[in-house]
Amino acid sequence: MVGWVDTIVQxxxxxxxxxxxxxxxxVIFGIMRLVNLAHGDVMVLSAFLVLVLSxxxxxxxxxxxxxxxxxxxxxxxxxxxxxxxxxxxxxxxxLLITFGLSIIxxxxxxxxxxxxxxRLHVGALDTASLALGGGIAVGIMPLIxxxxxxxxxxxxNLLFFRTTLGRAFRATSDDxxxxxxxxxxxxVIYAIAMGIAFLICTLAGVFLGARANFDPSxxxxxxxxxxxxVIIGGLGSLWGTLAGGIVVGLAQTIxxxxxxxxxxxxxxxxxxxxxxxxxxxxxxxAVD
Amino acid sequence: xxxxxxxxLTAFYGHFQALYGISLTLQAGETVAIIGANxxxxxxxxxxxxxxxxxxxxxxxxxxxxxxxxxxxxxxRRGIALVPEGRRLFPSxxxxxxxxxxxxxxxxxxxxxxxxxxxxxxxLAERRDAPATALxxxxxxxxxxxxxxxxxxxxxxxxxxxxxxAPIVIRDIYAVxxxxxxxxxxxxxxxxxxxxxxxxxxxxxxxxxGRVTLSGHPQDLTKDSIHAAYFGV
Numbered sequence: 001m002v003g004w005v006d007t008i009v010q011x012x013x014x015x016x017x018x019x020x021x022x023x024x025x026x027v028i029f030g031i032m033r034l035v036n037l038a039h040g041d042v043m044v045l046s047a048f049l050v051l052v053l054s055x056x057x058x059x060x061x062x063x064x065x066x067x068x069x070x071x072x073x074x075x076x077x078x079x080x081x082x083x084x085x086x087x088x089x090x091x092x093x094x095l096l097i098t099f100g101l102s103i104i105x106x107x108x109x110x111x112x113x114x115x116x117x118x119r120l121h122v123g124a125l126d127t128a129s130l131a132l133g134g135g136i137a138v139g140i141m142p143l144i145x146x147x148x149x150x151x152x153x154x155x156x157n158l159l160f161f162r163t164t165l166g167r168a169f170r171a172t173s174d175d176x177x178x179x180x181x182x183x184x185x186x187x188v189i190y191a192i193a194m195g196i197a198f199l200i201c202t203l204a205g206v207f208l209g210a211r212a213n214f215d216p217s218x219x220x221x222x223x224x225x226x227x228x229x230v231i232i233g234g235l236g237s238l239w240g241t242l243a244g245g246i247v248v249g250l251a252q253t254i255x256x257x258x259x260x261x262x263x264x265x266x267x268x269x270x271x272x273x274x275x276x277x278x279x280x281x282x283x284x285x286a287v288d
Numbered sequence: 289x290x291x292x293x294x295x296x297l298t299a300f301y302g303h304f305q306a307l308y309g310i311s312l313t314l315q316a317g318e319t320v321a322i323i324g325a326n327x328x329x330x331x332x333x334x335x336x337x338x339x340x341x342x343x344x345x346x347x348x349x350x351x352x353x354x355x356x357x358x359x360x361x362x363x364x365r366r367g368i369a370l371v372p373e374g375r376r377l378f379p380s381x382x383x384x385x386x387x388x389x390x391x392x393x394x395x396x397x398x399x400x401x402x403x404x405x406x407x408x409x410x411x412l413a414e415r416r417d418a419p420a421t422a423l424x425x426x427x428x429x430x431x432x433x434x435x436x437x438x439x440x441x442x443x444x445x446x447x448x449x450x451x452x453x454a455p456i457v458i459r460d461i462y463a464v465x466x467x468x469x470x471x472x473x474x475x476x477x478x479x480x481x482x483x484x485x486x487x488x489x490x491x492x493x494x495x496x497x498g499r500v501t502l503s504g505h506p507q508d509l510t511k512d513s514i515h516a517a518y519f520g521v
Contacts, residue, residue: 171389
């Protein structure tokens, strides 16, 4: 029995990591209906940038704080200079651009860092755990990751529902043409949204690198988990994305508990199961 | 100098030409109405003025500045607001949020703010937290007009604001327009309801198949001339 409770607790915490993977994707899709196929690779890029700084002796958290604004600018510039030119009625051009970006990032990282597996080390936190009693303990890093995922979603909700910029995001998401009639420049809104998504990718990249090994090729696999979390949660819903991440995380840990070979498969089966029962996800937006 | 002036304005949807050499002027403080049947090019004209459809740069002049090739967001910042046909409220925003987003570019100081709009449309104040699309059609039109005013525009473009509304609601909506004009906002109204348009306008233009077929002061236009210009018979 303790084993099952432990499995569920670990699954929920793993869901926090997947939610972090997915939140940026959800923001981008929610605001501009753009699917960024390079999202996983951007997380890996962030992890490598943090690795470079931490290898130079900078604490991982301080390195992340330095990389995050850089990633925001990178996302802003990418959207402004490249992706804004492809947005229109046809969804294919931006999809192809991000697919190409994914290949470029993977190969550039491979060229710069080789195919070796790396790991971000956060000192004592790497192995620290918190005993919950009853023979169950949770790792401090997974717990921090889960709390950060919640904090990110709370912050994004505050941004979207309590600020002028947030209203502009939601208005642009609802009706981009009418939003322009309010004086909202959709190109700037999209660029800020992409910047925010890249900033969240930095956080996701840090936890990706701190929880497991990473190499230049693992981005697409993480992208699939992110997609599953977003779609299970309901496109464009941030809390839904957290729920989606938890569903995938739970399914994987439960699958692994039954048979270690089933871990990944169980996550995908849960995704398909939710799609069959609720094709629009668990918490679809009222307006799509 | 006219507040708004178009010279030989043409507009296209792809290869389809929707406007043929429209020349129109609107002086500051004026209310000008554009009447015409469905497909006459009235909405296209407004969309071109606000930059949703690109025109030749100098074909549209606002306060002496060529704005024909500017983007809609830039034009709104210069002091033109559009109340679009069908209201186009933001469904995920509440009534108050719809109004606030209308003031996103509040670079123009002026009389219009949240409380002033609520004074103009008291019914909205009671439902400020409701989703905008949960309101009745008339109340939604009030939100659309209030949202347009929130940027304190020098020129408010109103596209078919009576469309789909009950006569008593249309009367209430039109009753507020003189108050808007009195605050210094010029009005360009597109309307299929000829009598309603003539009752508020200082000058009228009639469009037919993308061309101006008649213009003048309402009192100078005869019923027959309007009939001929409107229907082309």
